[in-house]
Amino acid sequence: MNNDKNALDRRSFLKASLLSGGGMMLTVSFLSSFKSADKAEALNLPDQWAELNGYIQITADNRIKLVCPNPEFGQNVMTSLPMIVAEELDADWKNVTVEMGPHDNVKLGPQFSGGSNSVRMYWKPLREAGAAARQMLREAAAQTWNVPVGEVTTKAGVLSHSSGKTAKYGQMAAKAATLPVPKDLVLKSPKDFTIVRKSKKNVEGLKVVTGKPLFGLDYRMEGMLIAMIQHPPGFGMKLKSFDAAEALKMPGIKDVFSLKLYEEGFEQAGFDTRTFNDLLVIVGKSTWEVMNARKKLVAQWEPAGEVKDTMAGRDGKRIVTVPGALESSQTQMAQMAEYAKKPAQELRKDGDPESAFKNAAQVIERTYTAPFLAHNCMEPMNYFAHVTDEKALLVGPLQSPGWIEPTISKLLNLPPEKIEIQMTRMGGGFGRRAYNHYLSEAALISRKVKAPVKLIYTREDDMTYGIYRPMYTATYRAALDANKKLIGFHVKGGGVPEHPIHANRFPAGAVDNYLAEGWQIPSNVTIGAFRAPRSNFNAAAEQSFLDEVAEAMGKDPIQFRLELLKKAKENPVGKNNDYDADRYAGVLELVRDKSGWGKPGSEKYSRGVAAYFCHNSYAAHIVDIVTRDGQPYVERVFSAMDCGIVINPEAATNMVQGAVVDGIGNAFYGALTHKDSAAQQTNFDNYRLIRHNEAPKKIEVHFVQNDIDPTGLGEPPFPPVFGAVANALYKNKGRRFYNQPFKPELDKAI
């Protein structure tokens, strides 16, 4: 059953893939591209892998290797994606080992981790891969036993026939690998699943707890040098000149030079965003030596002025003007307040909102703001590169090898077949590692010094030269008539440098007179995707606002939302409403029932609710705040999710709990601010991340049970946390919180 409200996301994803310059396949034709083995004899050794397709290899001694196509950044794809294959293959999970695949978009599909797309995008192709291999194994057994294939059954990696013949998959693998890939496949009914929906441990768990070298920063090669980049002190600045004499005297230092990342007119793909173009590079033998010597670099910086970037686009290349001013957060905030008053671009209009507001008995208007956020992946940006005139080997953490390969090919003037990109486990991603300028930088540095190089960003580099979550604001207005009925809804959102509005999301479709508008302020601060882009702000603002509107109407906040959703379902306003009202209501009802909302027993808590739909899944949270040492503390959270079939329940619960913690942390503390273009937070001593004692004691996660094709989970639980926290804070403090992060606002209140 496919009930995936994905139209918008799929479109934006297509756009993204196109901007990135190709290399992606949205219609996965992995099976047709896969060639069967030529000869069975080639595979007659017991430990030789017979490759049934790009995802499945089996040895004669019955070991099964499943290849994970997508990079792992903690969303647990290395376990969940192979589980999907193993399910349809009917493999015995105990015999399965998992390997991270090579970069091969032809054989392994898009290989993009992000947009909560891994499971959603690979669900069908991986089931087909498993089912096809199982069919080939059955065919091989049927031929060997001389029985009709329809009589060969499988269970947990064993082929059987009613005559009593049995064989392990390994015994038939070599023969199966020579057979044609079947065209017509029958997939299992969800009720027959034996692996999917049963919790499986992280396949790399043992390596994680024993400290094995899994991450890019752990990668080494004989003769490898360490490189770091000295960036300008702020955005809008560039390198004027430098003196490396003292740095070069330091032990272990090999070279200091400046390097241009993109030459004039270089056509950047959509994810080629970079913070700076003129790089001052220092290369040496060891990390500590380079860190130290770097302090001896003497550099002069100058204003970069207005910069013209050439960007690839669907309709050919276009020139983007990057302003040159040295920006500060304070002035950006003031600028946002000013822009908010100006006319904006209309994004959606239903009915006659102007009249509704003119005739309203009561208008509620509230403005919300949120700052830039740094991703702060625990493993700072890094990449290994070994580039020669003939080829390039690139190893490290990234979310989408297919997006960077065309750029690398152009930068190094090497054909794609001479470029090998390997994906290490990522120490976090959150969107940051979709922007692989650090890989391009490493490659150019390696070519320059003619040696294998690992480029390392220090924590300070990582934080101060990021690809940030934009700064956002939105003003919401609600029009109530004399009977306190909601007759008009207006959202006008903007940001630096993009607006946050998803015009077709709830409550669009539920209000007769609706208007959504957006505006943006250009900036030289680099921005990009951050866990649930735009939604991570919208859900905070909109869900706080709905709470306030419900209160003004004298309604329970959950009941109010359910009434709006009922209308959106039975009598939807407008077209292209981006959500399924039933599923949206479903998570609200589930969290209401599981948390005992409105029932006795939770009097000690200040409770706040919020729900949101994004990235094709539905989430609702109830946040319970207590006062601890005079401060509001989120002690308990109830979460309800609808992401269709849950592949790996315990890991899914972990993911939702993590998103809740992440949301609470960013709601209270997250902020990256600038003064005269320089970041004011440089490390974890002044950029506050949520810690163990600030996380809830309990986060209870519930999933709506259905047989809908699975959608993602990395992003959807994150955005509504902010709204639920804001609404619970109101109950706790008796006043509303409109500006993130909330902690400084709280401190002001005391």
Place this chain on the structure above:
Amino acid sequence: MCAFLLHLHFIGTLLPIENINTVATFNLKINGKPRTVDVDPATPMLWVLRDHLDLPGTKYGCGIAQCGACTIHLEGNAVRSCQLPVSAVGKSPITTIEGLSEKAEHPVQKAWLEHDVAQCGYCQAGQIMTAAALLKRNPNPSDEEIEAQMSGNICRCGTYVKIKEAVKSAAKK
């Protein structure tokens, strides 16, 4: 948390501010084995382990003793290796995640697997080392003690609920 932060602060005062352009030989005892390195005496143990001794399980997260990713045991106490110059180690034995138990037989590692704690996994070596030292000192910590002691280790994926469950279950073993 206070106790070992004070301890770290003490070590921090030993750290030379600028590097010294000399290389010295250090005979260390790491994971029960003698190891010798020739490095600048100011080099933090973090980089000695990672760059010179091929023990990359100890992670770099911040370099300023704020995140705990680089936690190792020095004489059984959890310390931040990013703030521990090799010259301050002396004869004190060091244990890293690789030496806690190679096959994950330590109760904390077992509990981490049982509760499937890791998401990205980058911070978990540090979390495990802090938890192991905590349980050695205090085999039966209360929830509040776990919260306080584990709060020096940041998990950006937010696995704190699982971490607490794992520490509690390791304490029972």
